[in-house]
Every structure is written in C-alpha cells, then in structure tokens.
Amino acid sequence: MSQFLRRLRYLLNRRRFDQELAADLEFHREMAGGIRLGNTLRLREEARDAWGWTWIDRLGQDLRYAARKLRQSPSFTITAVLMLALGIGVNVATFGFFNLMFLRPLPVRNPGTLLHFWRQAPQNLADNFPYSEVAFFAEYSKNLSAVLAASPAKLKIGSEEKLLNASFVTPNYFSELGAAPAVGRLLDPQQNEAPLIVLSYKFWQSHFAADPSIPGKMIHLNNKPAIIIGVAGKEFSGLGLGGPDLWASIAQQIYFTSGGEVQGVQMWGRLRQGLTPSVAEAELASLAARLRQQNPKDIWENETLPSQPGGYAASIRPEMYPVFAIFAALGLLILGASCATLGSLLLARGVSREREISIRISIGAGRARLMRQLFTESVVLAMLGAAAGLILGCLAVRGLIAWTDSPAWLNPAPDWRVIAFALGLGFGAAILFGLTPAWQFARQKVRATKVRQVLVGAQVASSCVLLIVAGLLVRAVNHALTTTPGFDYDHVIAIDPGLHDPTPAQAAEYFAVLMRRLSLVPGVESISMASNPPLGNRWSVSKTNVNGRPVNIHFNNIDPKFFQTMDISLLRGRNLQPGDTNQIVISESLARIEWPSADPIGKTFSKDIVVGVSANARLVSPEDSDAVEVYHLAQQDLLPSMVVLVKVSGSAEGIAPLLTAAAKAVDPKLFPEIQLLKSSYSQKVDLAEYASLTVGLLGLIAMLLACLGIVGVVAYAVAQRTKEIGIRMALGAKPTDVLSIVLRQFATPVIAGLLVGICGAIALSQVLRGQLYGISNLDPIAYLVSTGVFAVAAAVAALFPARRALRVDPMLALRYE
C-alpha cells in the first residue's frame, strides 16, 4: 500500500524526481572522470522505468503525434469522424431510450428501495390486486416500511365528452415519493375522508390555464363534487410512464365510480433498510395465505408475490428481449458498416504514409511501439467520433421526446451510463477499424488485398441485412394497407360500457337494454358481443408449439352474432349456439396445423369439441402471422366484462355520435368508451410504417457507406495498377478486359457479402415473424428487390472510379517511374 503511495508521489512530482536523478548521474560521471559516455537520456529512462509510469510519457507522445497527424489532413479526419458519429449516434439514441425506460431511476425519493409487486399462482398471473389485499399487506407487513397503491380509472369532468385519466392512490403516495407541490398541498397520509383532488402539472396548465388560485376550487367528477387541494410539481413522475391527469385518495374511488370493491390496483412497497426483496416476498406470501383463510374469494391458492425493482419508468420483461435484440442488432450493423468503411479508408491512407512508416522503422522504431502509435491515432479518431455520436444520439432522443409529447420529468440529457456507453462503443470501434490496418502497417504489408476484400465483404453484408429487413417491413405495411386482416374493421365500432362490477344478472339486463337501444339507431346492421374486442387492449393468448410450428392461440368469448358482425365467414361446420358450453369454433389455420389431413369437425381440442371452422381473422394482433383463434360461447359469468360490437352501414364516423348518445342514455352513472376499429387499425399500421421508415433510413445510410467504401477501394486499385493497365492497353487489351482486371478482385467479396447478408437477414427476421402482417419473413420479393437495389448501387459505385482505368494513356503510364 505504501508502495502505491510512493509511486503516486513520484507521479505527482515527476519533474523534480527526474531532475534529481539527472543530477545524480551528472555527479557520478564527474567523479568517474567521464570515462564511459553512455546515452544519459536512455539511462535516465531505464532508471525511471522502475516507477512504472513510463507509459504515461509514451501515451502523451503518441497522443500529441496523433493529434498533429489528424490536423494535417482535415478532410480525412472530418469524413472519418462523421462516419463514426453516424454509426455511434444511432446506437447512442437506442441506448438512450433504453436507459430512460429501464436503467435510470425515477426522480422520486430513494427509488432503489421501491419494489413493484405482482401476483402469481400455479394457474394465474396478474399485475394488479384487489384493494383489500393491498390494505392487508400495508397493515401487517413488517419488512416493508410503506405500501403504495394506485388504481387507474377514467372519469368525466364537468360536462365534457372526453374522459380524463384519474389515479386513485394511497394517501402516502406523495409523501413517500418525496413529492413537493407546485401550488397548494398534496394528499395528507393521515387523512382520506374527503373527496380531495391533486392535479397533475400538465392538466393544471392545459385545463385550468395554470391558475395559481386553484386550491379550494370545486369541480365535478362523474357528477360528484370534489375539491382541488393542489397541483403536483412539474418534475413529479409518479411510478410509471403514463402519468394521470389527477390523483385522489383510493378511499374515495367508490364515491366517484359508484362501484363495488376496488379491484385492479397496482402495488408497490418500500423495502426496509438492509433487507433483500426475497425476504419481503416471502413475508407477503405468508400474509396472503393468512388472508386467504378469511377471504378465499379474492386470494388465490398458493399465491406468491414476486417483485421487480419499482423505481423505474418501465420494467424489463422477458418477452421484450427479442425487441431489444433486434434494435441492438440493427444499431450494431450500422456501426459495423461505418467501421468497415473507415477501415478501408485507413488502409488507403496507409499507402500515402508508407514512406513515413518505413523511415520510422529504419531508425529503430519497434513494431509494437509503432502499432501502439497507429492504434492511438485510431483511438483518438474514435473518441472524436464518439463525442460527435453522443451529441447526435442525444439530439435524436431529445427530438423524439419533444415530438411524442412525453412527460416533463423525462430528462433526455445523457447521464454517465450513456456517456460510458458512447465511449465504450468508440473504443470497440477503434479496435474494429484500427487494429487490422495498424497491424498491416507495422508489418509493412499495406498492399495486401485480402484485408480490403474482407472489409468490402463486411460492408456489403451489414448494409444488405438492413436493406432486406427494411424491405420486409415495407412489404408488411403495404400488405396491411391493401388487404383486410380477415375482418371488417372499416364499419365496426366497439363500445366498452365500463360496468362497475355488477352481478351477471344485472349485466345481462343492462346489455339487453343497450342492444335494444342501439338497434334502433338508423344505419346499425348487426350487434354482437365479445370478451376481447378486436384490436383492443385486452387479450388472452397462449403461446405454444403445435406439430413443431409456433402458434399463438388467441381465445375469445363471443355471442352467436359475432361472425356476422365482424364479417368473418364460417368455412365448415356450424356457428356457436346458445347452450354450447364446451363447443368451440377454431380458425382455419389452427385447423390446418392441428389436423393437416383430417376433418377437424368433431375433434377434441384441449377438452373442447370443434363444431366449426372460421376464416382466419387476426383480431387482436393482425401483424402476427402465427396468431390463430379459438372462440367459445360467452357464458353468463363473463357478461360483466363484455364489450359490444356494432356494425354499421355507411361511414362509421358519422354514426359514432348517435351510438354514443344511445349508449349513454341507458344508465347516466356510466361513461361508455366508444372506439372505431378503423382508427385502432390505422394506429397499428402507423407504428409499422414508422418502423419501416426508420429501418429504411438506416439501410440507406449503410448502403451509402458501403458504396463510399467501394468507390474508395476501386479507385485505389486503379491507381495502384496504372502501369499494368497501360502495358495491357499497349498490347491491345479491350476496355472490358481492363475493367475486369480492376473489378475482378471485388466480385468475390461483394458476392460473399451478399450471401452472408442474406443469411443474416434470414436469422434476424425470425424475430420479426410476429410483426409482418402475414408476410413471410422469407418473402422472396423483399429479398430480391433489396439485394437487387444493393447490387445496382454497388455496381455503379464500382464502375464510377473504374472508368478512370479506361482513360489511362498507355504512353503516360509507361513513362511513369
């Protein structure tokens, strides 16, 4: 340890120590009478070596030299930095988002000790709780210092049409998260008797024109009076991305929604100091078992309560891995393409530096030292590129955050993780693009074509993957826009009544009235019900393999008029009829996968009997070509959660207000949500459109980079072989022969790169299977067009400099040298 301190002291007083050593040596020499005249400088350096700091001096030399060299050729430096900035910037932008969502803690007090709980039982999984369970945990848990809960609800404000998002929270929500009010006060943990409201900063601004005298005002929510007590701070994030418009105490939820017991509550806990999450999980599981004895209806058998870190905008779930993988792969492909281009640029530059290198080798520079110096140059370039990429990527994140109207607390400024990521990428890139050329220079084998060919191949491969993926996405969007997903979304409107936990009998009564009223609206053709409305946000899906094929089975509970309403034809067998309990209708593709050659009617599918086969209709996820459907007849007990589907003739937009009015008239206490399937569908397709646009842009950038690289290497090949071409032309070679001399050496890498790229795209697109709207991930058109476009671009890029070879004047070429 003290040795380390001495070493450090030496580093800090380097200059003085060196002078002392020099004085010692001088004195020694004087005394010895100057007999041996060795190299004093060298001796000093060797003596200094003992302290282990020589590398700093060398690094300093290398850095100064590198900076000088890069300043000498500004056009090269700028090109290289721009290329790297592009490659690194794309990755920084994606990582920046990932960081904001999953890695950066929320701006609340002690985010590290917050846990988000969900419920699990052998047969069940849910991320929400009945409030009674949360309250029980809050009362009895010893390992959690606080239990927080939030339950979302849609409320009507005043007489406005649009519903607002409210969040009913435990009154300790604000104090526990360390929130400060912008105006007035926040909820008081000790008191939750009155209907008090806290507004979000954004809602306060948009709805109340940031009126500072708002505390104390009365508003009506769902026609119930409530008092505004304050406004949460602008920076208050709550515990997730989708911030509500206002908050109220969870004890008041029944007052506003006039429903029964509060269900669907999200739960967080704050872990006591020094405990691990597993301790709290075990405690809650035993508490749940205790509660089950009192309340067996709400608590599952063998219920466990797994947790995740709660202090983040979103939590990572295993099903997100493929999405992360595909983003990472696309970003790295771009970076790979820019590194490969830069590598060939460096190689070309190496030719002009051959003289310098050989002089340095001949005056005694060691190979290792030389390589280190050249690599330092690459690292300096890479760090410049990383800095530029960091700026570029952060601008992209900032732009997207501004564009998507994200909450104010989402801070796009890069934190240490993003900066470290950019620098790490820069260093990795330096290894990729710098090490091979450095090695080649140092061995003085710059002219070896093999490395250049490999680099061209790598460029071709990576840009090819991007182009093919972009091609697939474009095809998918095109397909989605020009074909139907198997059902009529243009003329169907979904009405979610938002019932407040009624008994099945009450629900049946309600639906009977609702349907009668709806059927009186002119233009209504057919009315039906389903538990999972098409294109909605409810679904029940089971992902399995049937006969070796991955299938996602979507279950739905419907009434007999569903197929008619959704315009889905029945291909075989019969429709579901009242009284059916374990009879099902399955979709055509499921029938074909399950019984490729037999008649599916009458067969058993997991305890149910198939009575009919319907045409394919990917109701919930039209983008997923592995989706198949199983329909049950909706039984009485499901009625409280059903959604009504109405098919209309003519324009859906025109009739929607009439339907809204009719639905509202049934029960003034309810506030039904009306959704046009048409707009849900176009939202879905818009998403795919953005994706194809982004990937297409990346693909074009990569193609441009690859073409630049090809131009560079072919131009170099022409320059290098001018003499040979001259001789051949003098001997009567035809223009095609000349071209083939120059281009032949690149044919193999380009073709190999294309093949590797196609294989890469096949592998990568496997992940995309579920997003292509029925287009196969091996769609030949996408592959052919993308590789075709690339081949043409590459050919043009190669011919452009190759023409120079044709203009070689044999006489001039021969006289050269």
Next chain:
Amino acid sequence: MPKKEMPPGALVLLILRVLRSGALHGYAIAQRIHVLSSEVLHVEEGSLYPALQKILLKGWVTAEWGISETNRKVRFYRLTPEGLKQLEAELDGYDRVNEAIQSVLRTA
C-alpha cells in the same frame, strides 16, 4: 582487472549492505562495492541507478540532500528500518543458499 558479471538480485543486496554503515551517495556506493570486492565487482551506472530507483520505490532507502567530499550538493541514500529488515532477511537467505552450494561443491 577481471570484470565479473553480477548475479541477479545480488546488486540490491550489496547496495543495502554497504548502506548499513551509513548514508552514501550513488558514486560512493559503486566505489565502496568496487573496493570491498577487492576490485573484482564493478557496478555500472546503467545498473546502479535503475536498482536504486527500485529500492526507493520499495521504501528500503530514502534519499536526502547532502554535501559531497568534493563540496557538491548531492543526494545521499539512507537505509530505512524496512530496508534493514529486508537486508537481514536477504542475508539470511543468501547464507543458507551459499552454505548449501558450498557443501555440494566440497563433497561432490
């Protein structure tokens, strides 16, 4: 005057040993070793100063300014308590190895 190559590690031992009787400057260390070895061992400055730097790093000696016999300001190296401990340990080890070698040479 025959020049003998110094066995590795021996130089550090010799430096520490000659410093035991008091602080010396670099040239004096080389001279002392030269004289005491009856002019057999010759310490080159190219090995003396790197070795001294290493010993400084280990903390076995410290350097301080003093006045040389020729009246010049020069650095004297002084053994530290750790240096003394190190010297004794190395001497002990050296003696045992030396005896062992000697006994082999005598009897074999």
